[in-house]
Amino acid sequence: MQVLTWIANNIFGVPAFLIGIIVLVGLLLQKKTTSQTITGTFKAMIGFLIINAGAGIITGALNIFQPMWAEVFGLKAGSLGQFMGQTAFNLKFGSAVTLAMFLGFLINVLLARFTKFKYIYLTGHMMFWTTTIFAGIIVETVGASHVSLVKLVIFLSIFMGLYWTFQPALVQPFMRKVTGGNAIALGHTSAIVAILSALLGKVLGNKQNDSEKIKLPKGLEFLRDSNVITALTMGVLFLVGAIIITLKGTPGSHALIKQAAGQNFPMYSIIQSFTFAGGIAVVLLGVKMFIGEIVPAFNGIATKLVPGAVPALDCPVVFTFAPNAVILGFLGAFFGALIWLVVIGNTVSYVFVPTMIVLFFHGATAGVFGNSTGGVRGALIGGFVTSTVVAWGQYIMVHYLVSSTIPDTAMWAADCDMFILGPIVKALAHLLF
Amino acid sequence: MKILCVCGLGQGTSLILRMNVDNVLRQLGIQADVDNTDVSSASSERPDLIITSNELAESLSGHPSKIVIVNNYFDLNEIKEALESHFN
Secondary structure (H helix, E strand, C coil), X not given: CHHHHHHHHHHHCCHHHHHHHHHHHHHHHCCCCHHXXXXXXXXXXXXXXXXXXXXXXXXXXXXXXXXXHHHHHCCCCCCCCCCCCHHHHHHHHHHHHHHXXXXXXXXXXXHHHHCCCCEEXXXXXXXXXXXXXXXXXXXXXXXXXXXXXXXHHHHHHHHHHHHHHHHHHHHHHHHHHHHCCCCCEECCCXXXXXXXXXXXXXXXXXXXXXXXXXXXXXXXXHHHCHHHHHHHHHHHHHHHHHHHHHHHCCHHHHHHHHCCCCCCHHHHHHHHHHHHXXXXXXXXXXXXXXXXXXXXXXXXXXXXXXXXXXXXXXXXHHHHHCHHHHHHHHHHHHHHHHHHHHHHHHHCCCCCCCCHHHHHHHHHHHHHHHHHHHHHHHHXXXXXXXXXXXXXXXXXXXXXHCCCCCHHHHHHHCCHHHHHHHHHHHHHHHHHC | CEEEEEXXXXXXXXXXXXXXXXXXHHHHXXXXXXXXXEHHHHCCCCCCEEEECXXXXXXXXXXXXXXXXXXXXXXXXXXXXXXXXXXX
């Protein structure tokens, strides 16, 4: 018994080991060579540990950004308060999240095998983030010291398995309009804004004026580079905030300026914005390394077990069907986000972090779906709707759903479907835990 | 030989492309080390071959590696044709 407890605590309870074991089994089942098996297992484990390192960098930069803009708006509660943070959360609940991802995927495969919903969700990084955020909501609701890990895994596996099967199914009627076929489905958390945009585009848009008929100015390609766009936008916001703080001269702003330790405050802020972008790049590298080993194994399982499976894929699959709508959707989301930053700061006293990765990928997807029913206007409206869901959703998520667990992650990685489903997860956690 | 599959964020789409490229290479009987990454990182890497979409290829113009364009990452036939015309 002692041996079993030791194994449970020190091997299965350590997320990096658990991931290593799952990947190892996956690679062995795929009959990879010895060197591929060892490399893949190690990469998955290193990748997971890299995520923790990057999360710390992001929190460091957010801890400057939040108080700074809180001071700009004259808000009282500037700092994020006490919370666990992604790194500590991973250490304690990372194994539960990993197991739930794996079991949730198996439920998805079983549903696809035995029902008429043949969708297999293959967007691994979103599987990780969605499960993580929902785990954060449950732990917040039930309490970190009270939550039963077994219940957590069971609930999340079932909930995620259902979500990964029915989210692509709900989007598919609209997806057919975009892709003109049934070969692929959308497996991404932008589903809710994709559907909303297609519906609003139909009512408010003008399908005759298709986005692909217009000419967009050249030189907008850089918008597709997420590192650059994140650093650029956060750089401008950090700089504007820093200049206002420097001019304000209140006691709060003096305390902030002190943090720069003698360095010019606006310059210090610019470096913070690049550090923020760097932190995200580090986290994404880590996610890529471990997801890159898991998804091919998942794919192997699904193609063996589910004849006629329809892969539900990451949102850029729709980008090639309307490249202009991608840019229009993002622009709509971007300007919407700036408006909401000011409105939310002045009304509900929350500093909205305009997370560029979410705004780009969700805004662009909404743009493509909006264009499919409502042309240029539909694409722009889709982008704006996205910014609305993201801005208000982030406020509700950070304040009411994950404030003591992982608000640091929710500020840049939580997105549309998570915002819409979040309150439901909280209600279910109240009922079932 | 090293092949790099590239998408905007280097997360989901380029991974699917990587799996499909692996699949096609097996059919063609070609041995290669295939990896996936984002467009930022790709510009500082030197693989033998980069596979990406038309839009992202513009961001990589002037890159010393040979760039093969595939617009539909899920169309095994398009990937096969693109790779065959490169290798022949």
